[in-house]
Amino acid sequence: MKEQNKGKKPWFFVDGPPYTTGHIHLGTAWNKILKDTILRYHRMKGLDVIDRAGYDMHGLPIEVRVEHELGFENKKDIEAYGIGTFIERCKQFAISHKEIMSDQFRALGIWMDFDNPYQTITPDYIEAAWWALKKAHEKGLLERGHRVVNWCPRCETAIADSEVEYWDEEDPSLFVKFPILGKPDEYLVIWTTTPWTLPANVAVAVDKDFVYARVSAEKDGKTEYLWIAESLVEDVLKKGRYQDFSILEHKTGKELAGTRYTSPLADQVPRQKDIEHRVVLAGFVEMDNTGMVHIAPGHGWDDYLLGIQEGLDVFCPVDGAGHYTAEGGIFAGKFVRDANEEIVKSLGSFLLARKKIVHRYGHCWRCKTPIIYRATEQWFISIPKIKEQMLSEIRATTWYPEWAGSARFHDFVSDARDWCISRQRYWGIPIPVWECKDCNKQMVFGTMAELNQAAGSNLTDPHRPYVDQITVPCSCGGTMHRVEDIFDVWFDSAMASWATIGFPAKKEMFEKLWPADFILEGQDQTRGWFYSQLGASTIAFNRSPYKQVLMHGFALDGDGKKMSKSLGNVVSPEEVVEKFGVDVLRLYILSANAPWEDLKFNWESVSTVNRTINILWNVYRFPLPYMILDDFAPSSMGDTWNPDFITRSLREMPDEDRWIISRINTVTRQVTADMKEYNLHRLSRGILNFVLEDLSRWYVQIVRPRMWLEEDSLDKKYAYETIYYCMRTLCRLLAPYAPHIAEEIYSNLRLEGDPVSVHMLSWYEGEERLIDSDLETRMGLIRSFDEAVANARQAGKRKLRWPVGTVTVVAKNEVVSKAFSSMYNLACQRANAREILVITDQYDKILWKAEPIMKKIGPSFGKIGPQVKKLIEEADAIAMRNQIAEKGVYAIAGPEGEITITTEHVMFTEVMPDNIFSAEMTDATVFVDVTLTADLEAEGYTRELIRRIQEMRKQLNLNVEEMIVIDAIVQDSHLFELLTQSWQDAISKEVRATALSIHQNGSDRDTTTLWQLDRDWDIEGLTVTIGISVAENSR
């Protein structure tokens, strides 16, 4: 197939690279199944589909796994072990796990190029990232600066926001007094949960409009003056166990701004003595705790921004491992969280109150260490400078669903800040910036060749530590060394759209294909890959790298909760495949809900899909024995099949054949239309529904007798041709969604000259000329009739096996009458009725009941009301109804003369005669007369007998073509008479008997024959003994 489409119109798909963890979960499976389905469809449409898979193989998660294997605890262990060997271990880990995952994807029937996937660790891929960074540099978008970042003190690196995992943690909750400069015993009161950030305090923030109070507070005979937001005073003082207080003065935050104070830790942290602490205004201050916020620009994002704005010191006395530096005074060398206690002690009388708090705190997602915020030197891409362009590219892209782009992604990008692309780790793409220590000159290299040329080196693997050894002579005479950082892994995958087609090393493919026609990922990738790719591509090419995006949901458990190991609610794709097979998993996932909604996994629904697939399998298998028996071969052109015979014979074919042909073409057109909008749930439901309702429940039921015809007949041939056509068409329709079952059915049905695989066929869109919507409407009515008759029969307790005399249909319109006149035989057959009468006026067998209306009778007749009621009930309701309809009045002879009843005294309701049962169908009412005549009774019993003989054949495991002899004893004389009168031949023929003898007495039986199976049956309360044997001559 792929060969066939080579050189045709290309369709450029880019695979969002999964991270090489080594195992896939349901969400990953969903993701790839959606991709595979859509890719297969486009291949069938004759497009040259670029289906290269990809893997994201760098990054901290792998480093942490390897560290764990080696029993390492921190960066020093890695450095001691040797970065080179460490990197090799990481590489091995990534490659081996990539292989495992490729096998898992292949097992799901994912038909993508896993033999040659793009990998973020190959030199050409790394060059793609270098090239992009150089572009950013050239455009002035690459910046280096101090920023507060999430920092893992164990991994000793900045980590991305997305790498922070939150859960509840208990921390101290401290209220601290900051002494106001020059005012003894007067303090600002702040609140913090991170005592270790107090040595870095430089300011206190207040809201400009909040009202703050100066209170004199009494405690153990001492008086202090405290500044606290007015509405919080009482609460805070209670926590501090003050015995009494009074408010002396009010000031707004604005008035308070500029107030100078000193650090309570000035003695312990000498550096604090140089800092000019003051009160500043900020927008993020909230009215809780004390209404005053401790500001440490070295340890908080908001703090940092405020610091820049207010010109505050960015003081960060904490190193990469989370230890205080020499600037941390007496705390130097201590790990920050361990220093908490000592800091609290050092606060002494400056501590107003100490409580505990349980709150959400961030942790490193891989090593679970609580993170800290640290101002560090990092590399950034200045997103705000290209934001407008990014937003306009979002609008130019087609999103499925529309709101994924116009609302969700748009809003995310609108709020986007600078993108921190640097990490202080080992296993990643090295940032290609060389710096001269002497003159601070920087060079950014876009390729290894450029670097090798400048350095006179021969670098082949651009990973650390090899790349770190390359030095470049600087124009100042000094030597340039690479900066130590590596890239954030999101920068890696952002290159995918051009790296996967070999750019920048090779240009042809890029010029031909880029940007991508289509990408597809989960909603979490809004901030992930959708974003990183758009950012990188806007930097490099000023445009979006993709034209169409389909965003899918998340796989949740049955309760709509996230699947997680700790909750024990994880369902693995392997588990589903093991129980039901790949195609069932695929069809379940596709049909369960719209792609962009979250999937609540539900085993029951999986097994429902499984049942439908099983029915498909049964439908496919059912005609095979007859076809084989008859040596059926579909009409063909030489040894290749095509639907010419169907098209040519369509006019002559029976209604049901033309109907199912029309249906499958209608369904096919609908599937094609749904595919255009990626309504995969609608289309898969449409296919499954067709199999269940149209093919299995209706067509196969109707066509069965035609397959059992003994002799060759056109009717049988049409049935064979039709079902063959349906199965061939269905295979093609199913190929993208259930590739295995489609292939299995196809490979058995295909002719010698047909393509060897269903996956080599082109997509079929359905043909208008094979669709007869009139016929579909009429057949729909007959189906509705079929159900109504079953309904009425059930009410009348008449089994379907027993024929009924007349079924009357009161039609509400022409269309219904037409349906019955054109498909009369089919309707009779389905209803098992001798005749069907279709009328458009009133049904004359309906009886009426007169119900007295006492509310009116009382006032009209007074005392004799109850007697009138009785008279009405006893009267001939039909005569009464007719007379009232005619004359408006009805006269009854009452005890005191004639009584005149008018329309207001009585209400008429329909009454069904005893043997007639009704049911509603579309645009009509069906009346079934279940009255038995001798003839109907005889046929009913005959069918009862036949069914029991068939049951016995089955017990003996007889083949369809084997003949039998039957002996039956029917003691009931009425039944004996019915069965022996005229139905014996019919029985013999139906059950394939060469001889049938029915006796009334057991003593009449031929005792010389030993019956292979002999048993008593209860038929409607009467006992019948039946013995059967295989006929001699059929053996």
Place this chain on the structure above:
RNA sequence: GGGCCCGUAGCAUAGACAGGUGGUGCACCCGGCUGAUAACCGGGAGGUCGUGCGUUCGAAUCGCACCGGGCCCA
């Protein structure tokens, strides 16, 4: 705290953009069928359409608020 999406029977879903008697499947109960058979088919019962307020002659559908779930951000 903010953005987006979702909430319909025991469970899973359609209907919502374009307001007008809430459909379907599974499970349940009852029945049928028996040349697809460790299958298949029909019927019945089951709903405060998350809650409240509003718009309207009329709201599952439109608006607002709240509650619950998911993804993302802070």
